Amino acid sequence: MNAVVQASGVRMSYGDVQVLGGVDFTVASGEVSCIIGPSGSGKSTFLRCVNGLEPVLGGSLRVLGEEVGHSLRDGRYHPWTPKEFAAFRRNIGMVFQRFNLFAHQSALDNVACGPIHVLGTPPDRARKLAMEHLDRVGLADHAHKRPRQLSGGQQQRVAIARALAMNPALMLFDEPTSALDPELVDEVLEVMKRLAADGMTMIVVTHEIAFAREVGDRLSFFADGVVVEHDRPGALLAGPRHDRTRAFLSSVLSSRTE
Numbered sequence: 148m149n150a151v152v153q154a155s156g157v158r159m160s161y162g163d164v165q166v167l168g169g170v171d172f173t174v175a176s177g178e179v180s181c182i183i184g185p186s187g188s189g190k191s192t193f194l195r196c197v198n199g200l201e202p203v204l205g206g207s208l209r210v211l212g213e214e215v216g217h218s219l220r221d222g223r224y225h226p227w228t229p230k231e232f233a234a235f236r237r238n239i240g241m242v243f244q245r246f247n248l249f250a251h252q253s254a255l256d257n258v259a260c261g262p263i264h265v266l267g268t269p270p271d272r273a274r275k276l277a278m279e280h281l282d283r284v285g286l287a288d289h290a291h292k293r294p295r296q297l298s299g300g301q302q303q304r305v306a307i308a309r310a311l312a313m314n315p316a317l318m319l320f321d322e323p324t325s326a327l328d329p330e331l332v333d334e335v336l337e338v339m340k341r342l343a344a345d346g347m348t349m350i351v352v353t354h355e356i357a358f359a360r361e362v363g364d365r366l367s368f369f370a371d372g373v374v375v376e377h378d379r380p381g382a383l384l385a386g387p388r389h390d391r392t393r394a395f396l397s398s399v400l401s402s403r404t405e
């Protein structure tokens with residue numbers, strides 16, 4: 148298997164508070180791996196570890212062939228230099244619950260901005276490519292609008308186009324539809340489905356269980372900083388330790404799959 152993300156026993160703490168207590172997790176090239184779990188179970192923290200924003204304090208986390216945060220030189224691991232960190236980050240697209248667009252720029256400029264300023268793409272070419280990415284998410288007709296002139300669903304699709312413009316090898320989605328009015332959720336999920344069908348490697352933290360079942364090649368349940376189940380939705384570990392996760396799951400399952 149060609150693993151894009153391979154986590155083994157990943158641990159992470161904020162001060163004395165352990166947030167990840169030994170996460171095992173894998174995504175192969177072209178796969179979609181969905182993560183669900185209650186608030187505070189460490190899902191966002193895990194994504195932040197995957198893209199190098201939080202230090203891994205134990206275990207091993209290999210992403211895109213690299214041990215996150217370290218590079219092997221002269222037979223020893225050294226912390227990444229800022230340049231190595233930037234080179235790594237460039238390959239990973241991230242889409243957040245809040246769209247984080249630049250309010251004073253058009254959709255087109257939001258999408259073209261990364262290629263121009265980070266990749267050094269000439270502006271004319273970057274804008275042409277940005278238009279293609281906006282077309283890919285169904286927003287070519289809205290390219291010159293500012294974020295406030297767009298619906299939440301449209302803004303999130305711009306955010307996806309902006310991430311795609313960097314030509315990432317891996318896309319991370321952190322509850323991309325949670326801030327949207329219900330009627331706007333499907334248009335974003337449709338874009339994500341198309342991306343998955345095109346072979347994009349994706350990790351998706353979501354409460355959309357129907358999407359996770361339909362599109363996910365793998366489904367992981369996070370509970371209190373560990374993955375309690377892989378690939379067997381509904382078959383959670385027994386015991387009081389997972390009461391909160393079971394309650395969460397039954398509410399998600401009953402609200403989304405009728």
Ligand SMILES: Nc1ncnc2c1ncn2[C@@H]1O[C@H](COP(=O)(O)OP(=O)(O)OP(=O)(O)O)[C@@H](O)[C@H]1O
Nearest residue numbers: 161164166184185186187188189190191192193369
């Ligand atoms: N910067 C931080 N400093 C201290 N504690 C933090 C920080 N960020 C998150 N935490 C704590 O770490 C735990 C895991 O948070 P995390 O955001 O990863 O959970 P989550 O599963 O993504 O939850 P949600 O669905 O609410 O986003 C929580 O208890 C949270 O309060």
